[in-house]
Amino acid sequence: MTVPTPPWRTARKRAKTQLSQDVIVETGLRILVTDGSEALSMRRVAQALDTGPASLYAHVSNKEELLELIFDRVLGEIHLPEPDPAQWQRQLRGYAMEALRILAQYGDVARIAVANVPTGPNALRVGEWMMGLLVGAGMSPREASFAVDRLALYITADAFEGSQHFARMRAAGVTDPGAYMEEFATRIADYYRTLPADRFPHLTGYVEEMTAGDGDARFEFGLDLLITGMEARLR
Amino acid sequence: MTVPTPPWRTARKRAKTQLSQDVIVETGLRILVTDGSEALSMRRVAQALDTGPASLYAHVSNKEELLELIFDRVLGEIHLPEPDPAQWQRQLRGYAMEALRILAQYGDVARIAVANVPTGPNALRVGEWMMGLLVGAGMSPREASFAVDRLALYITADAFEGSQHFARMRAAGVTDPGAYMEEFATRIADYYRTLPADRFPHLTGYVEEMTAGDGDARFEFGLDLLITGMEARLR
DNA sequence: TCTTAGAACGAACAGCGTTCGTCGCAAACA
DNA sequence: TGTTTGCGACGAACGCTGTTCGTTCTAAGA
Numbered sequence: 001m002t003v004p005t006p007p008w009r010t011a012r013k014r015a016k017t018q019l020s021q022d023v024i025v026e027t028g029l030r031i032l033v034t035d036g037s038e039a040l041s042m043r044r045v046a047q048a049l050d051t052g053p054a055s056l057y058a059h060v061s062n063k064e065e066l067l068e069l070i071f072d073r074v075l076g077e078i079h080l081p082e083p084d085p086a087q088w089q090r091q092l093r094g095y096a097m098e099a100l101r102i103l104a105q106y107g108d109v110a111r112i113a114v115a116n117v118p119t120g121p122n123a124l125r126v127g128e129w130m131m132g133l134l135v136g137a138g139m140s141p142r143e144a145s146f147a148v149d150r151l152a153l154y155i156t157a158d159a160f161e162g163s164q165h166f167a168r169m170r171a172a173g174v175t176d177p178g179a180y181m182e183e184f185a186t187r188i189a190d191y192y193r194t195l196p197a198d199r200f201p202h203l204t205g206y207v208e209e210m211t212a213g214d215g216d217a218r219f220e221f222g223l224d225l226l227i228t229g230m231e232a233r234l235r
Numbered sequence: 236m237t238v239p240t241p242p243w244r245t246a247r248k249r250a251k252t253q254l255s256q257d258v259i260v261e262t263g264l265r266i267l268v269t270d271g272s273e274a275l276s277m278r279r280v281a282q283a284l285d286t287g288p289a290s291l292y293a294h295v296s297n298k299e300e301l302l303e304l305i306f307d308r309v310l311g312e313i314h315l316p317e318p319d320p321a322q323w324q325r326q327l328r329g330y331a332m333e334a335l336r337i338l339a340q341y342g343d344v345a346r347i348a349v350a351n352v353p354t355g356p357n358a359l360r361v362g363e364w365m366m367g368l369l370v371g372a373g374m375s376p377r378e379a380s381f382a383v384d385r386l387a388l389y390i391t392a393d394a395f396e397g398s399q400h401f402a403r404m405r406a407a408g409v410t411d412p413g414a415y416m417e418e419f420a421t422r423i424a425d426y427y428r429t430l431p432a433d434r435f436p437h438l439t440g441y442v443e444e445m446t447a448g449d450g451d452a453r454f455e456f457g458l459d460l461l462i463t464g465m466e467a468r469l470r
Numbered sequence: 471t472c473t474t475a476g477a478a479c480g481a482a483c484a485g486c487g488t489t490c491g492t493c494g495c496a497a498a499c500a
Numbered sequence: 501t502g503t504t505t506g507c508g509a510c511g512a513a514c515g516c517t518g519t520t521c522g523t524t525c526t527a528a529g530a
Contacts, residue, residue, distance in 0.1 A: 042518060052479050053381075063518065073372030114392060115399035117423060124435060132436035141441040143456075146448065150457035157349060164350035188352055200359060202366035206376040213381065222385035228467045229460030254508075277487060287510050298487065
């Protein structure tokens with residue numbers, strides 16, 4: 001039932017989706033997921049929206065601001081249960097694990113969080129939740145705020161570290177993360193074995209132990225150290 | 236007493252300092268200290284050595300490799316005492332504080348460490364020292380290696396966060412770090428106060444506590460959490 | 471209907487890391 | 501001693517980056 005547009009009718013210029021901060025953020029996030037953080041440039045986002053890079057600056061003042069917006073958008077995917085101070089350790093642990101899992105999906109976004117005190121709506125939501133949990137558990141507000149700060153740093157740092165590995169893997173053309181990490185550990189182990197045993201007795205003696213454990217095991221180990229430390233302060 | 240060079244004498248081409256990996260690393264480090272990490276580019280290093288950027292690639296395969304070399308050079312400045320397992324907490328704490336202080340001086344170098352498992356000679360020296368200290372204190376080699384890994388991540392992450400703040404300060408043209416951080420805390424505090432108190436009771440209620448404490452206090456707090464966690468594993 | 475605010479955008483700027491191909495020196499070889 | 505060869509130095513360029521300037525065009529308000 002469609003008919004050709006009459007030629008005298010001036011061609012509609014805005015057939016493509018209207019530019020807005022939301023579609024820009026969403027497009028940026030999509031590029032991040034599909035092609036990695038090193039592919040996320042203003043030009044690339046503009047290209048995906050079929051326009052030039054200059055057009056983005058009407059809705060986003062910076063690449064930095066764009067990344068902050070994307071980061072907060074990602075934080076929104078973290079699910080937070082009703083805080084129950086009676087089992088704060090379990091809830092804090094669950095939050096940390098989920099936050100890492102989600103952040104790990106989105107490559108370089110974690111870098112933004114390491115640098116900024118996040119102030120987006122979802123960052124506030126998470127901060128309020130953690131403060132409620134820890135203060136409810138009996139921690140002083142000052143200690144709780146420090147704990148929130150340090151835990152956030154730990155999570156984002158680990159996510160950032162992971163994203164760097166992922167970027168290297170992508171650059172090397174490998175697609176299987178397991179194989180990549182295995183090869184990585186093997187290379188380190190082989191190198192350690194070549195060291196002079198008299199100057200590095202521990203590094204050469206405990207090669208197996210030092211290269212054991214995947215990223216998750218290491219993350220959980222550090223997380224447990226932090227939570228145990230918090231526990232000690234509550235007693 | 237200097238006389239003009241005889242014209243028939245072929246002009247000495249290599250009057251300027253011979254290029255080598257060492258002078259490149261040293262030059263890069265100097266730029267890092269004086270002008271910050273964002274000013275450290277291959278072109279800039281080449282310019283300082285009065286040559287073109289292409290000349291550097293005969294001695295350094297990458298910018299990444301250059302940063303790794305600089306990072307290890309910086310690690311060399313960390314002083315390590317004879318390990319005494321009887322007071323491992325004190326020694327670990329002292330090491331962490333000094334490492335942070337030194338890393339904080341050199342801006343973005345910390346970023347390299349977050350991404351890599353450092354394998355330079357000085358990184359090995361530090362790793363061996365920490366392993367000896369913790370295993371000597373009774374920790375299992377596997378736990379010790381995890382602890383070393385996590386502590387290194389924590390230190391470099393904090394240094395990286397600090398360097399980002401420093402870069403922002405530099406970009407804003409501020410020269411006094413104290414004034415900058417104070418202004419930063421005030422801005423955050425003011426923002427928190429404007430939030431709706433019903434949805435963010437803790438953030439709005441504990442504004443003072445949340446913005447209190449400088450970077451060092453926060454670093455030491457997290458460090459204590461980690462060390463306390465390690466202690467608990469030894470008992 | 472006319473005015474005007476602001477989004478869209480082409481073009482350009484200054485910078486980046488890296489590579490290619492050439493040049494010239496110095497040591498190794500005949 | 502004469503010739504060859506390997507390699508550091510390096511000018512020029514490629515393709516990319518974030519960002520800005522100045523212009524065009526659209527759409528809403530007066």
